[in-house]
Amino acid sequence: MSVEHASTRIIEAYARGATGLPDDEVWAVEAHLEVCPVCRDRLSAAVTTGVPAVASLVDTVWSGLEPQVAVATTPPRRRRPAWLSRWATPAMVPWLAMAAAVTLAALLLDLLGGSPRPGSGEVSPVLVLAPVLPVLGVAASWARGLDPAYELTASVPRAGLQLVLRRTVAVLAVVVPALLVGGWATGVTVALWLLPCLAFTSATLALGGVIGVTRAAVSLVVVWAAVIVAPTLAEGRTTVALRTDGLPVWGLILALGLGVVIARRGAYSVLGAHR
Amino acid sequence: MTIGKDHRMSTVSAADIAPTAYAWEIRADGLKVKVGKKRMAVDGLDLSLGTGVHGLLGPNGAGKTTLIRALATVLRPTGGTLELLGESVGGRGEHRALRRRIGYLPQEFGYYKRFTVREFVEYMAWLKEVPKADIPAAVQRAVERVGLADRADERMKTLSGGMVRRAGIAQAIVNDPTVLLLDEPTAGLDPAQRVRFRQLLQELGTDTCVVVSTHLVEDVAAACTDVVLFAEGRLVFQGTPDELAAAGGPEHVGDSPLERGYAALLQGSAGERGAW
Numbered sequence: 001m002s003v004e005h006a007s008t009r010i011i012e013a014y015a016r017g018a019t020g021l022p023d024d025e026v027w028a029v030e031a032h033l034e035v036c037p038v039c040r041d042r043l044s045a046a047v048t049t050g051v052p053a054v055a056s057l058v059d060t061v062w063s064g065l066e067p068q069v070a071v072a073t074t075p076p077r078r079r080r081p082a083w084l085s086r087w088a089t090p091a092m093v094p095w096l097a098m099a100a101a102v103t104l105a106a107l108l109l110d111l112l113g114g115s116p117r118p119g120s121g122e123v124s125p126v127l128v129l130a131p132v133l134p135v136l137g138v139a140a141s142w143a144r145g146l147d148p149a150y151e152l153t154a155s156v157p158r159a160g161l162q163l164v165l166r167r168t169v170a171v172l173a174v175v176v177p178a179l180l181v182g183g184w185a186t187g188v189t190v191a192l193w194l195l196p197c198l199a200f201t202s203a204t205l206a207l208g209g210v211i212g213v214t215r216a217a218v219s220l221v222v223v224w225a226a227v228i229v230a231p232t233l234a235e236g237r238t239t240v241a242l243r244t245d246g247l248p249v250w251g252l253i254l255a256l257g258l259g260v261v262i263a264r265r266g267a268y269s270v271l272g273a274h275r
Numbered sequence: 276m277t278i279g280k281d282h283r284m285s286t287v288s289a290a291d292i293a294p295t296a297y298a299w300e301i302r303a304d305g306l307k308v309k310v311g312k313k314r315m316a317v318d319g320l321d322l323s324l325g326t327g328v329h330g331l332l333g334p335n336g337a338g339k340t341t342l343i344r345a346l347a348t349v350l351r352p353t354g355g356t357l358e359l360l361g362e363s364v365g366g367r368g369e370h371r372a373l374r375r376r377i378g379y380l381p382q383e384f385g386y387y388k389r390f391t392v393r394e395f396v397e398y399m400a401w402l403k404e405v406p407k408a409d410i411p412a413a414v415q416r417a418v419e420r421v422g423l424a425d426r427a428d429e430r431m432k433t434l435s436g437g438m439v440r441r442a443g444i445a446q447a448i449v450n451d452p453t454v455l456l457l458d459e460p461t462a463g464l465d466p467a468q469r470v471r472f473r474q475l476l477q478e479l480g481t482d483t484c485v486v487v488s489t490h491l492v493e494d495v496a497a498a499c500t501d502v503v504l505f506a507e508g509r510l511v512f513q514g515t516p517d518e519l520a521a522a523g524g525p526e527h528v529g530d531s532p533l534e535r536g537y538a539a540l541l542q543g544s545a546g547e548r549g550a551w
Contacts, residue, residue, distance in 0.1 A: 084397050086483035090387040148385030152446070154349045155381075157374035163402075268367045271349045 006032055006039050008046075015046040016053070050073045088170040091147040095140035096174040107185055123232055126182035128241045129232040130193035131200040133179070133226045137171030138204045139217035142274055150274040159269035164205060164261065172201065192242065195250040200224070202257025209260065211265030212275025290408055297361030299323040300454050300484035301346060305355030308345045316341035318508035319355065328480035330499035330516075331488040332537065338508040339488040340382050343458045346486065347379040360453060370420035374457075378452030382459045382488075384443045388432035392423055392442050395431055420475060434462035444472070448479065455485045461494055473498035492533045493516040495519075504540055512540045517536075 006014075013021045014029050021029075033039055048055050088096065106125035134173050140146045153159055175197065183193055200220060207216035231239035240246060265272045291381045306316040316338035333339050344350040347355060348370050363371045386395055396414045405413055421441040431439065440463050447455060449543045461469055476498040477487050489495065494503055495516055499523040502519045506513035512519065516533060523535025527542075 033384070051309040082394075082397065082401075083388075084392070086401060090389050149387060151349065151381040151383070152385065152399065153402065155347045155377070155379045157369075157371040157404045158402045159374075160371070214523070231456065263514065269349070269369050270351055271344065 005036065006042075010021050010040075010053060012046050012050060012219065015043055017051075021075065023050055023193075031069060032116050054120060077151075085192050086210035087166050087173075088155075089141060089149070089167070090139045091146055092167070093172065094136065095136055095146070096171065099137055099175050100178045103129055103175075105184050107182040110186060123236075123238050124183075124188045126179055126186055126188050127238060128195075128228060128232060129195040130179050132177045132221060134168075134201040135173050135204045135217050135220050135224070138208070139213055140203060141167040141171065141210060142204055142213040143217070144274045145214060147274075153273065154269055154271055154274060161262070161268075164265075164268050168201060168205065172198075174266065183244045191247060192244070195254065198244065199250040199253040200258065202254050203263060206257040206260035208262075209264045209273050213273060214275055278546070295361070297350050298359070299358075300324050300360055302358040303355065304344070304357075306349055306352055306357050307354035308341050309353040310341055311348075315344060315353070320505075320508065320512055321511055322503065322513070324484055324501070326480070326482060326484050326502040326505075327474050328453060328485045328498055329501045329503055330488065331486055331494035331503050331505060332492065332495060333505035333511075334541065335490065339505060339508045340458055341508075342457050342505065343486065343488055344381075346454070347377060349379075356397060360530070371404070375450060376453040378447035378450060378455040380443045380447040380457045380460055381460075384440070386431050386439065386442070389430060390416060391428050391430050392434070392445070393427045394444050395442060396449050400449045405450050405452040413451070417445040420448065421445045423470065427488055431449075432477075437465055437468050441472075442476075453483060455483050457485070457487045458539050459488055459490075460466070461489060462490060466473060469494070470497075492531065492537055496531075496533050504537065505539055509544065 002265075008084075010025055011022065013019070014026070029039075033043060047058070103126070106129055110125050142150070144150045147153070152162070153242050176194070179193055179197065180190070183190060185246050204213070204216050204220055207219065211219075227241055231241070241249075242271060279342065292330065303320050303322040305317055305442065306317055306320040306322070310316040318338075320342070329543060331339050331342070341350065345352055345364075345544050348359070349366050352365050358375060359373055362370070364370065364373070388399075390398065390497060392414065392448050393414060396417055397410055400410045400413055401407075414423075415427075418424050423438060423445060426434065426438060431442065444457070444460060445465060447457065461472060464472055473494065476485060476487065480498075480500060487494070487499065502512070502514060502516055503510065504519070512522070519536040520532035521536065521538070523537070523539040525535075527535040527538040529535035529538050
């Protein structure tokens with residue numbers, strides 16, 4: 001945006017007490033000075049060089065004020081950067097830490113128990129955990145029982161799709177790197193765990209907008225236990241859902257979930273979704 | 276010369292001097308709000324509220340909290356129409372522009388214990404989309420108005436119940452709302468704080484539509500320009516505190532004229548249900 005600045009002639013005349021300036025120019029320059037730091041600086045320079053009487057008066061006032069300004073307490077340094085709370089609520093932090101810890105613990109157990117050879121059919125903990133970890137994170141960002149400020153959050157203008165995306169990004173920013181380390185250490189292809197992980201995330205959000213996040217998270221954990229954990233335990237090897245054949249299905253779930261979240265973008269700005 | 280974006284900042288914005296396109300800040304017509312599957316907590320409410328302090332009185336379970344939630348747009352009406360600042364509320368919209376002009380203090384007001392008062396109010400200001408450059412000043416002003424300036428950098432969990440409530444009021448007014456909704460704001464305040472709070476209410480009521488839900492009749496007498504009596508989801512009475520007092524006679528129960536008026540008006544609607 002381009003803005004006209006006051007001319008040097010007007011600034012200097014104003015510094016000398018506006019003598020010789022027509023009233024309309026005085027009004028205009030004052031209105032402009034209120035909003036323009038650039039011209040305030042120029043005015044200050046004009047006063048310092050051109051009008052020593054005013055400059056010394058300003059200095060006197062400043063020296064009188066300085067003791068008071070020095071006494072005024074400076075706010076203590078922030079304990080946490082402000083940007084952090086814009087992405088993750090304090091209520092999410094313990095859950096995210098837990099998600100990362102669980103992944104790393106599972107990985108450690110797996111590595112201690114003998115490193116699996118890729119393609120041997122042995123079960124990787126990363127594959128089993130990938131879908132369920134973000135579900136917990138999403139629940140922690142929205143559920144009434146876990147986020148004390150849920151009602152305030154639901155009532156603000158920023159509630160809705162934007163906040164949903166921010167908090168989900170925060171969850172994934174913790175979960176995905178943890179899984180990435182795990183996947184790399186156990187030799188699992190990224191797509192094999194990333195797609196189920198994202199599909200479960202979008203499904204939690206989509207379902208949460210309809211029946212409430214808590215119920216959505218509980219039902220998805222049940223689905224996870226039934227579709228992934230139970231068959232894995234029964235067969236003793238990676239279940240079909242987590243092999244390459246399952247990828248199109250996960251992709252479909254992800255797309256559907258995203259579609260529902262976008263179509264019902266207002267869902268998180270009413271109380272229903274926080275149940 | 277580089278031109279900063281500060282030029283957009285001005286003391287009076289176009290929105291401040293634009294004429295309003297509505298007659299009432301809050302207007303409900305046959306409003307119905309359902310709670311849960313069956314219960315209609317607000318059942319056919321007609322209400323028009325303008326600038327001023329409106330005390331929302333009613334017995335427990337009358338639907339006050341549900342009504343305030345509907346006004347805060349966190350519950351969507353099931354039927355009827357609700358217009359806030361001329362904008363119709365309902366459907367799936369996010370109402371972002373409208374919400375920027377609403378301040379809301381819920382009854383069960385949750386907060387993050389580890390935040391300091393300033394961090395909490397700043398966070399709420401950010402959520403309310405207060406322009407970034409204005410946030411520090413707006414936060415300081417809100418905190419000073421509720422008298423928490425000296426505790427602003429202490430954590431929320433070190434505050435007493437009354438101070439937490441005041442922090443809640445600070446977050447509600449941080450965006451200079453046109454419609455301010457306070458659900459039981461005086462709970463947990465001691466008598467002296469209550470007097471200060473009523474002064475703040477009167478001050479806010481000069482240019483804001485303030486809706487205060489309360490069950491304390493004396494709050495209404497001291498601070499409200501207008502009383503809305505509400506029972507079983509319906510409007511029972513709307514008028515000035517004096518008119519409420521005039522409705523009661525010596526035969527009605529109560530220790531003050533207002534209480535007798537309250538009892539008189541509730542008779543025949545919800546008053547007799549149950550001994551309390």
